[in-house]
Structures are given as structure tokens and as C-alpha cells.
Amino acid sequence: xxxxxxGGVKAFIGNYEVNVLSGFRIVFPARFRNLLGxxxxxxxxxxxxxxxxxxSRWQTLIAPLTSRSMLNRNVRAMxxxxxxxxxxxxxxxxxxxxxPNSLRELGNKTLEVGDKLxxxxxxxxxxIWRKDDWNNAMERLKRDVVDIADxxxxxxxxx
Numbered sequence: 001x002x003x004x005x006x007g008g009v010k011a012f013i014g015n016y017e018v019n020v021l022s023g024f025r026i027v028f029p030a031r032f033r034n035l036l037g038x039x040x041x042x043x044x045x046x047x048x049x050x051x052x053x054x055x056s057r058w059q060t061l062i063a064p065l066t067s068r069s070m071l072n073r074n075v076r077a078m079x080x081x082x083x084x085x086x087x088x089x090x091x092x093x094x095x096x097x098x099x100p101n102s103l104r105e106l107g108n109k110t111l112e113v114g115d116k117l118x119x120x121x122x123x124x125x126x127x128i129w130r131k132d133d134w135n136n137a138m139e140r141l142k143r144d145v146v147d148i149a150d151x152x153x154x155x156x157x158x159x
Contacts, residue, residue: 010035011035011121011123011124012032012035012121012122012123012124012125012126013121013123014029014031014120014121015118015119015120015121015134016029016032016118016119016120017116017117017118017119017131018116018117018118018119019114019115019116019117020099020111020112020113020114020115020117021096021113022113023098024098024099024104024111024113025096025097025098025099026096026097026099026117026119026128027094027095027096028052028091028095028096028097028119028126029095029119030095031121032095032119032121032126033091033095035054036052036054036091037054037055037091038090038091039055039088039089039090039091040052040053040054040055040088040089040091040097041053041055041058041086041087041088041089042086042087042089042097042099042100042103043082043083043085043086043087043103044081044082044085044103045127045128046081047127047137048106048107048108048129048133049106049107049127049128049129049133050099050103050106050127050128050129051082051125051126051127051128052119052125052126052127052128053125053126055088057124057125058086061082061125062079062082062083065078065079065082066079085102085103087100087103099111106128106129106130106133107129107130107132107133109130111130115130115131116130116131117129117130117131118130118131118134120134
């Protein structure tokens, strides 16, 4: 996924702190806005967070699930979790988006105007976390990262 304009990689990388603005809006960092386009898919994340997808990436993620039998209970469950909670949203000219009511509960707390969030790029998608929950997740990751790396290497995902 090369970014021909800058000769770099077209990927969501880094993390940024943002505030919940009036109207429950958040502003995406300029680097992310340039990659997202004018519409995004915003849905519940698995780790008490939110996921943000550029439209084509969302379609790629969902395609394997939608091609499976609806009789498979795990497929139905994952589609309920991801798709039934998803919103197709327009970014305004300043890269802002309104977080819908049903997605305002993160980490068992309801978002309030002024709350601090972390918008984290994970290469193909973005996660939105409450700042405290992000910090806690990063502390757990510090403890576990060596074991995770070993496990992934043993599964053939290392260099």
C-alpha cells in the first residue's frame, strides 16, 4: 500500500490524544484523515474500544464472514457484534465525526464531553480508546509482549 505522493507507506501508524468535543465529536489527526477519505465505518471494538475502518478495508474484513453460512453460530455472533453496531459516517471538512449514542460506552463508562481519548493506528485500521484504558492496556502489553512475540514466532509469523 504505497503512498505515491510521499513515497511512503499508506498506513495508520502512531497514536494521538484527542478530546471529546461538544456534540460528542472527535477530530481525527491530519495523517489519518488523509488516509480515511470522506467516509468511515465506526463500530464496537473487541477490547472495550472502537474500531475505525476506511470503507474498502471494512469490506475486506467483513467479506469472509458474509460468505459463510448464516447457520454457523460464530459467524452470526461476530456479524452481530461488528456489523449490527457499525455506522457509516461522514467526516466533515475538519476531519470531525460524531460518535453515535450507542457507541458512547467505552470501558464500562459513558463518554462525556471533555474526556480524553487515544486514537491509535494499527496499520490497516484505527482504534479509539479512553486514555486511561489505553494506558492500562499498554502496561499489560509491556508485561506480555515478549511472550506474545515468542508465540507469534512459533506460529511462523516472525522474520
